[in-house]
Amino acid sequence: MKCRVCRGPAVIDLKRHNANFCGEHFLRFCNSQVEKAIGEYDMFTKEDKLLVAVSGGKDSLAVWAILIELGYQADGLYIGLGIGDYSDISGQYAKDFAEARDLNLHVVDLVEEYGYDVPNGSKAAKRVPCSACGMSKRHIFDRVALEHGYDVLVTGHNLDDEAAVLFGNVLHWQTDYLARQHPVLPERDGMPRKVKPLVRLDEREMAAYCVVSGIDYMLDECPMSAGNSHLRYKDALNLVEQNSPGTKQAFFHKFLSQGAPFFADAGEEARAELGTCATCGGPTPNDVCAFCRLVERAGGQPVKLTRAPARS
Ligand code: AMP
Ligand code: FES
Ligand code: ZN
Ligand code: ZN
Numbered sequence: 001m002k003c004r005v006c007r008g009p010a011v012i013d014l015k016r017h018n019a020n021f022c023g024e025h026f027l028r029f030c031n032s033q034v035e036k037a038i039g040e041y042d043m044f045t046k047e048d049k050l051l052v053a054v055s056g057g058k059d060s061l062a063v064w065a066i067l068i069e070l071g072y073q074a075d076g077l078y079i080g081l082g083i084g085d086y087s088d089i090s091g092q093y094a095k096d097f098a099e100a101r102d103l104n105l106h107v108v109d110l111v112e113e114y115g116y117d118v119p120n121g122s123k124a125a126k127r128v129p130c131s132a133c134g135m136s137k138r139h140i141f142d143r144v145a146l147e148h149g150y151d152v153l154v155t156g157h158n159l160d161d162e163a164a165v166l167f168g169n170v171l172h173w174q175t176d177y178l179a180r181q182h183p184v185l186p187e188r189d190g191m192p193r194k195v196k197p198l199v200r201l202d203e204r205e206m207a208a209y210c211v212v213s214g215i216d217y218m219l220d221e222c223p224m225s226a227g228n229s230h231l232r233y234k235d236a237l238n239l240v241e242q243n244s245p246g247t248k249q250a251f252f253h254k255f256l257s258q259g260a261p262f263f264a265d266a267g268e269e270a271r272a273e274l275g276t277c278a279t280c281g282g283p284t285p286n287d288v289c290a291f292c293r294l295v296e297r298a299g300g301q302p303v304k305l306t307r308a309p310a311r312s
Contacts, residue, residue, distance in 0.1 A: 012208050015245035023212045030209045033200040034066045041183045043195040044152045050074040051150035051192070053141055054097070054105070056090030056218040058210045059156030061097050063198050065215060067154065068103065074154065077144050079137055080109035082117020083224055090218040097215065106148070108140050115300030118224065124298040129224035132294060139291040142282060142305070145192040149308030158198040158206055163248045164233040166255055171233075179263040182256065189276075189283055202248065281305040 010020035098105035277289035
């Protein structure tokens with residue numbers, strides 16, 4: 001197996017690209033895929049202040065490393081979700097990564113700042129853990145970005161994540177979700193733009209990126225997500241991909257170029273309906289946002305959103 005670029009010994013084969021790469025050229029390939037996604041979807045520029053949401057897992061640490069390597073201004077944000085050892089260990093990976101590279105990492109602890117953790121919050125709100133967790137993370141992403149004046153919030157969602165979400169949305173014909181499924185969610189009312197620069201790279205490629213570039217990351221999956229439908233959709237798509245490499249990429253990227261425009265109206269309606277939460281000031285279609293209701297039910301304390309002074 002030889003590298004497509006230098007003909008040296010290859011360390012990885014990428015069937016969907018019909019290519020093999022040595023370590024060095026594989027890292028360059030990943031960088032170029034991220035650059036391509038940033039350009040293709042007009043995500044951000046070198047002038048923007050980026051906040052990368054890092055979980056301590058491979059995807060988010062890799063995207064942070066790649067953005068720094070490409071010369072972007074990117075700080076990190078880790079949220080302690082209070083999921084026992086899983087949270088403690090993954091937080092340590094995020095902190096070690098930042099410290100070793102002298103990068104700025106914001107840390108927010110749900111229990112310390114809001115008075116609840118994901119297991120208790122999900123019970124109190126009668127929501128599945130991933131729903132309570134996702135809602136908490138999204139709120140804190142907005143809060144930290146707003147407080148510190150970041151223009152863009154970056155997450156480590158990769159091609160497998162996005163294809164699995166798309167698959168689920170199609171299976172249930174959730175047109176409003178289909179309308180919002182894009183690698184860029186525009187900013188609104190001071191909330192940062194949300195972007196997913198890894199949409200051209202899959203899970204295996206991100207794990208290989210970390211191994212080749214020497215990034216230590218949390219290997220375990222979240223214990224609370226076991227058995228959720230998202231993982232089953234990933235398995236189903238992997239089965240198809242095994243027999244027809246490239247299917248996942250075509251499914252997701254052709255949806256964006258050819259399918260998504262059909263759902264644009266459903267998205268406009270959902271966006272137009274948003275007002276302001278009376279408790280925290282965040283966007284919501286109700287008087288009080290779902291996050292503040294969750295905090296209240298979990299017996300915690302909501303935190304009012306504050307904005308950083310405008311930059312001159
Ligand atoms: P998940 O929802 O766990 O699949 O994670 C999707 C993305 O959300 C990750 O790639 C990260 O960018 C971000 N994320 C997940 N967990 C955390 C966390 N504890 N703190 C900050 N960001 C996170
Ligand atoms: Fe959110 Fe597991 S990381 S429920
Ligand atoms: Zn090579
Ligand atoms: Zn609120």
